[in-house]
Amino acid sequence: MAAEVESARTSRSVGARRSLPWLLGPAFVAAVAYVDPGNVAANVTAGARYGYLLVWVLVVANTIAVLVQYLSARLGLVTGRSLPQVLGDRMRRGPRLAYWAQAELVAAATDLAEVVGGAIALRLLFGLPLVVGGLIVGAVSLGLLMVQTRRGQRPFEGIVIGLLVVIAVGFLAGLTVAPVDWSSAAGGLVPGFDGPDSVLLAASMLGATVMPHAIYVHSSLVRDRFGGADRAMPLGRLLRATRWDVIGSLGLAGTVNIAMLLLAASALSGVAGTDSIDGAHAAIATALGPVIGTAFAIGLLASGLASTSVGAYAGATIMAGLLHVRVPLLVRRVVTLIPALVVLGVGVDPTWALVLSQVLLSLGIPFALIPLVRLNGDRTLMGQHAAGRRLLVLAWTAVGLVVALNVALVVLTVRAA
16 A cells, blocks of 8 residues: 555656646746846847837847747757757867857856846945945855755756746836837837947847857756756657747746836936936836836846856856866856956946947857757757758848847947947
């Protein structure tokens, strides 16, 4: 009898682990990168300066993000290795080191945006100096990483998803009291620019939405959650669950991003000083009330705390895969905190530091995207799960759009110099 009870209990446990909700999670962790403080700076600036003009950029960027994150997860599930691991195994030493250098530069820009954003939130909420806020963000992110290293990935995912919910509530709250001009918002779905500055900002929005480190880390997240070749669940089942994971998580992140731009366009357009996070917060609190202003600041803080932890995870993935060196997450967190604290300490305008960091991320996207698409189409690597012609056409079209926007960005920057 006892054996039958134990067998039934084991069967229920296995059944629960095969259910869709249990399989969700890795994409929601990766999605935090799509609603980090860099997104806040880029989206609020876009809405305040250009109204609804650049809504289409977020729609296109989020559509690309869904495709890209699915490709990254597919690679991790099928091969049992992360994207940096696969590249590290295929590259000669010289190209591998060069590739690692650009990936680390992108990771540093990511970390800068996340720590600076969290520090700004603490200043808005409690009046703390930016450097002190940066230290607090770093300390809390260390605590989150300790959960991952000591308790495993599931508890870490749970905390990050909880912060993602806080982010969504914080940034969506303003739309409940700020009327949106939906006809103008619909007009923003038509692609267009308004001078070189709008192109620069569009590249920043793209860099903040399709983030290179999220591309690298998602393949590692699914590998760590579901294992490699010794996984206990059928690969087809995992791939189907991953599609829902990506669609749900990126759908939420895209909604939050568009909401930020709509809020800025409806409540902040034409208001002086609203192209900075501090100014936007002040204007939101004045126009929509202190409760909405506080919700905005709390959302920003949750964004910084969650995204900086995921960023550190991504940086460790990059280093381990390309250099074959494993640096403890906590050590890496301490080291990568230093550049952000320096930026905060020397008095650089924090909002523009965030926006420019997103432009740097945009320039790093092709280095992650192109190999990802090529590897997904490689039958010697992916076998029967290699991407089909239709998926590859969509993927290469996305790559072309991203590269074209980056070329335009470089040309405009050179002309302005």
